[in-house]
Amino acid sequence: xxxxxxxxxxxxxxxxxxxxxxxxxxxxxxxxxxxxxxxxxxxxxxxxxxxxxxxxxxxxxxxxxxxxxxxxxxxxxxxxxxxxxxxxxxxxxxxxxxxxxxxxxxxxxxxxxxxxxxxxxxxxxxxxxxxxxxxxxxxxxxxxxxxxxxxxxxxxxxxxxxxxxxxxxxxxxxxxxxxxxxxxxxxxxxxxxxxxxxxxxxxxxxxxxxxxxxxxxxxxxxxxxxxxxxxxxxxxxxxxxxxxxxxxxxxxxxxxxxxxxxxxxxxxxxxxxxxxxxxxxxxxxxxxxxxxxxxxxxxxxxxxxxxxxxxxxxxxxxxxxxxxxxxxxxxxxxxxxxxxxxxxxxxxxxxxxxxxxxxxxxxxxxxxxxxxxxxxxxxxxxxxxxxxxxxxxxxxxxxxxxxxxxxxxxxxxxxxxxxxxxxxxxxxxxxxxxxxxx
Amino acid sequence: xxxxxxxxxxxxxxxxxxxxxxxxxxxxxxxxxxxxxxxxxxxxxxxxxxxxxxxxxxxxxxxxxxxxxxxxxxxxxxxxxxxxxxxxxxxxxxxxxxxxxxxxxxxxxxxxxxxxxxxxxxxxxxxxxxxxxxxxxxxxxxxxxxxxxxxxxxxxxxxxxxxxxxxxxxxxxxxxxxxxxxxxxxxxxxxxxxxxxxxxxxxxxxxxxxxxxxxxxxxxxxxxxxxxxxxxxxxxxxxxxxxxxxxxxxxxxxxxxxxxxxxxxxxxxxxxxxxxxxxxxxxxxxxxxxxxxxxxxxxxxxxxxxxxxxxxxxxxxxxxxxxxxxxxxxxxxxxxxxxxxxxxxxxxxxxxxxxxxxxxxxxxxxxxxxxxxxxxxxxxxxxxxxxxxxxxxxxxxxxxxxxxxxxxxxx
Numbered sequence: 125x126x127x128x129x130x131x132x133x134x135x136x137x138x139x140x141x142x143x144x145x146x147x148x149x150x151x152x153x154x155x156x157x158x159x160x161x162x163x164x165x166x167x168x169x170x171x172x173x174x175x176x177x178x179x180x181x182x183x184x185x186x187x188x189x190x191x192x193x194x195x196x197x198x199x200x201x202x203x204x205x206x207x208x209x210x211x212x213x214x215x216x217x218x219x220x221x222x223x224x225x226x227x228x229x230x231x232x233x234x235x236x237x238x239x240x241x242x243x244x245x246x247x248x249x250x251x252x253x254x255x256x257x258x259x260x261x262x263x264x265x266x267x268x269x270x271x272x273x274x275x276x277x278x279x280x281x282x283x284x285x286x287x288x289x290x291x292x293x294x295x296x297x298x299x300x301x302x303x304x305x306x307x308x309x310x311x312x313x314x315x316x317x318x319x320x321x322x323x324x325x326x327x328x329x330x331x332x333x334x335x336x337x338x339x340x341x342x343x344x345x346x347x348x349x350x351x352x353x354x355x356x357x358x359x360x361x362x363x364x365x366x367x368x369x370x371x372x373x374x375x376x377x378x379x380x381x382x383x384x385x386x387x388x389x390x391x392x393x394x395x396x397x398x399x400x401x402x403x404x405x406x407x408x409x410x411x412x413x414x415x416x417x418x419x420x421x422x423x424x425x426x427x428x429x430x431x432x433x434x435x436x437x438x439x440x441x442x443x444x445x446x447x448x449x450x451x452x453x454x455x456x457x458x459x460x461x462x463x464x465x466x467x468x469x470x471x472x473x474x475x476x477x478x479x480x481x482x483x484x485x486x487x488x489x490x491x492x493x494x495x496x497x498x499x500x501x502x503x504x505x506x507x508x509x510x511x512x513x514x515x516x517x518x519x520x521x522x523x524x525x526x527x528x529x530x531x532x533x534x535x536x537x538x539x540x541x542x543x544x545x546x547x548x549x550x551x552x553x554x555x556x557x558x559x560x561x562x
Numbered sequence: 563x564x565x566x567x568x569x570x571x572x573x574x575x576x577x578x579x580x581x582x583x584x585x586x587x588x589x590x591x592x593x594x595x596x597x598x599x600x601x602x603x604x605x606x607x608x609x610x611x612x613x614x615x616x617x618x619x620x621x622x623x624x625x626x627x628x629x630x631x632x633x634x635x636x637x638x639x640x641x642x643x644x645x646x647x648x649x650x651x652x653x654x655x656x657x658x659x660x661x662x663x664x665x666x667x668x669x670x671x672x673x674x675x676x677x678x679x680x681x682x683x684x685x686x687x688x689x690x691x692x693x694x695x696x697x698x699x700x701x702x703x704x705x706x707x708x709x710x711x712x713x714x715x716x717x718x719x720x721x722x723x724x725x726x727x728x729x730x731x732x733x734x735x736x737x738x739x740x741x742x743x744x745x746x747x748x749x750x751x752x753x754x755x756x757x758x759x760x761x762x763x764x765x766x767x768x769x770x771x772x773x774x775x776x777x778x779x780x781x782x783x784x785x786x787x788x789x790x791x792x793x794x795x796x797x798x799x800x801x802x803x804x805x806x807x808x809x810x811x812x813x814x815x816x817x818x819x820x821x822x823x824x825x826x827x828x829x830x831x832x833x834x835x836x837x838x839x840x841x842x843x844x845x846x847x848x849x850x851x852x853x854x855x856x857x858x859x860x861x862x863x864x865x866x867x868x869x870x871x872x873x874x875x876x877x878x879x880x881x882x883x884x885x886x887x888x889x890x891x892x893x894x895x896x897x898x899x900x901x902x903x904x905x906x907x908x909x910x911x912x913x914x915x916x917x918x919x920x921x922x923x924x925x926x927x928x929x930x931x932x933x934x935x936x937x938x939x940x941x942x943x944x945x946x947x948x949x950x951x952x953x954x955x956x957x958x959x960x961x962x963x964x965x966x967x968x969x970x971x972x973x
Binding site: 184452557 | 754766
């Protein structure tokens, strides 16, 4: 790790590009926890100052300002780079724009300076390709999740030319000094978290066309192992962000065995054209009319108060599962889930089995082992990691659910099922926290 | 102690969790902690003979009393075993441990589980503050007062100031150290929070005053959490050691304990100690008793402390009451690094109540569990090198009920 690096490396100055954006100021605030000087850069000095103000608001500490300087790309970038140990790029997710900045960074950076990008969708190797050898050796993806002061899961994505000592250094620094739960991923579309997470989210969005958002968020609700139901999550993330992520994965993963579930539902594209973007636009799958919660009808685009929707039938099993969660009997609860019968139960089981199978099928493609996927789903999404579900459900019920859903049992899942429990071994994690009694 | 009580292991829930948001009953918290403790201690549920629950105010926070009965709900194997719930405000967990150790020493039972538990995020901070007021003399010290306890512990700081002088920068340093230590504790409530010494010193709305000189950064947390430990007799420890393939000498014991109760009114405590060296003499006696029973001359016999920093002033008080400095000179240990993880007597490598969190009834058990981890070399990133003996200090009310344990290895 750090000890084996040729000389001790320290981060005394971090330069953040795109510091007025959500990921920019959030990450910038995070760096001030451990780095004495952080430069916030944006198009103008005023925009950078707005980023600093937002950073202070996010972590609720005026002391952030003690460690931050602000500046603009035109006046301050090269000067700041001359003294930067780490350059953190968080500009808009456009390849040409990022290339433009990386060219300037390549020309002005110190030869030992690390360059990290917060990209969630672009390929690390594609971003690095036009750059100098020194740049490529010091370049990697460092994908924080929003908001980084709350969500600790972080993906670390080396490119094919990244110096392994740099990868080790950033991993140790982020874990020890920034309190990150680090996951090394391969340079695959969506990396690990978004690839696995948005498969489930988008499949639920597809199913909402027939069943409605309220029923789908009930069926794949928090009791299935998540802090927030799927469609409420898409509303929070923003429909436009959701589209960018699934479109990217859909386009770049033609051989994906669940590619059909990664196609954006046409109704979402249609409604986005008229301004439906989720919570930030005031309406998404859900909206509010005063105190009343409304649900979208995907087929008409209209909203109906949830309490006026017909009571769904065949969902009584959810009450039994949540009552067992409520008293901490998680294995009994999930056994009850797996044993539930009827079309509604089958639909919920299909999505959960799909999540487990899809995650295990990604082993070797997005991370080396299931551990990385487990960590990013747990620490990045606040979802029960696939190994936790396998542990809690047991191998027989898990495999049975996957087969009943008409899905292939991936080799990695079959291998994990043959291992003794617990397969999820992270001493710092209470697995019970993933199962919400609602 | 007459007959040693062995500590086999334990478990703490993640203190960052919000069990109300998880919509869970308090029994779920007890269940995770107890089953986790048995797994850690490699003891089967069928082997448990007695159980003690430490809890302050589940009647108020969770509208549920009779928590001893809920122990039986955890596992069918527990049906029929004797259980009890113990309450002594923030010292409830330690009182439960004392009851369990007394039973083992008396030879009544061989295997005891102690679980401390509190669910606090079920109510608003002002309502919770009012509930906590029942740990003081409610009618006289808390009724109608917003956040009574910060005010009482602010007065503790004022008393130090009057007798010896007190600089708030030393309180800020105590806060920052606890937050910093908590970053290395994967179960600490504040492990991801933004905090530093400058913030703890800042006098803005981001760090508002809540009780005299006590500001938000000086306070422990409102926490949901449980901690459980497994205590056993020498006979069971011998059998356990044989089956686990370890030497019985490698299992830590409760080497000593102290327990004292002072007058409940803070003004009576201060009046009683006026003219004396120690501001809270009954706390001092608790610590001295624990050292004496452990066969230790003084604080030099231990390698670290988990203390009750419900506020920075309580840790400031603990420093001189443990004898780390002369009375009134706690600031010296703050300034010279004595209490940091690499110092001579590290305090709260876990982050303590400020950093790790303070689920009231669980705290005393969590402290003994962390002491156990330290002396068995299983404290992970919190580990203090060469720790053979650790002390705890758990305080209920405004210094009213004090309990101290020394956990580790003799000699």
